[in-house]
Amino acid sequence: MTEMTEKSAEVPKRLFIDDSARDPSSKIWYALPGGFFDVPVDALDPEPGSEQEAHLDQALALVLDLAPGDRRDRYAGALRDVRFMAGQMRSEGIIACSLGMHYADDGSSAPSVLTVALRDIEWAPAKVTAVRAVSLRESAENVALLTLPGSRPAAISDTVITMPDLDGAPGQEVYQCTLHIPAPSGTQLGVLTLSTTAVPSRAHYRALMEDIAHTVSFHDPLPEIERTTRDESATGRDGGAIASDFG
Numbered sequence: 001m002t003e004m005t006e007k008s009a010e011v012p013k014r015l016f017i018d019d020s021a022r023d024p025s026s027k028i029w030y031a032l033p034g035g036f037f038d039v040p041v042d043a044l045d046p047e048p049g050s051e052q053e054a055h056l057d058q059a060l061a062l063v064l065d066l067a068p069g070d071r072r073d074r075y076a077g078a079l080r081d082v083r084f085m086a087g088q089m090r091s092e093g094i095i096a097c098s099l100g101m102h103y104a105d106d107g108s109s110a111p112s113v114l115t116v117a118l119r120d121i122e123w124a125p126a127k128v129t130a131v132r133a134v135s136l137r138e139s140a141e142n143v144a145l146l147t148l149p150g151s152r153p154a155a156i157s158d159t160v161i162t163m164p165d166l167d168g169a170p171g172q173e174v175y176q177c178t179l180h181i182p183a184p185s186g187t188q189l190g191v192l193t194l195s196t197t198a199v200p201s202r203a204h205y206r207a208l209m210e211d212i213a214h215t216v217s218f219h220d221p222l223p224e225i226e227r228t229t230r231d232e233s234a235t236g237r238d239g240g241a242i243a244s245d246f247g
Helices: 051-066 069-091 126-135 199-213 222-234
Strands: 036-039 094-103 109-120 141-148 152-162 173-182 188-196
Touching (some): 126 173
Antiparallel strands (some): 094 109, 152 173
């Protein structure tokens, strides 16, 4: 089985805080290991007639101008697909999307997609919400309950699905791992889903998602993180446990 590993264990890792973490309108925070970068879902699905839509149209026109003449139609179709997918994600309540690219032990690339949704729900005890949410998923397997910092409950499950043939391309297996994390208010549910075609590395991705779960917060964690980092730097200790982005 091909598994991805993180090397340089002896090298102290740094904590990177994305600008989005300082957005006062943020409703959920989480940390990602290195190798992920954000997809601007909102920018790819602007309001019709807005200034943002005009800017996006200009940017896409520049991309098409740079495309080789014999591939312009293909580029145009791909750009339409991207805009359509962004609209679909927003319609499903997805508020953030990140693309991951890592390397397996054999040197092959292993792409992945992480989406984050925040859903309004009727109030219920947090543990009941977590169990109910994961039980409603189709084809959920390997279901487990997690205990997050502050004794908060969460649920994790995964599955392997087979994608159908598309435009002549053969179908392939996709591994999906999903976290359901109730907010302390009891009226919101965070849903984080990772999808990847690197099915042989499923154990690695599940462990990665469990690590991410322990960083999820529904209140701004930065003041405490920055204070801890300052205190540990003053004593000569490494304040960054993982290289992370906050969204």
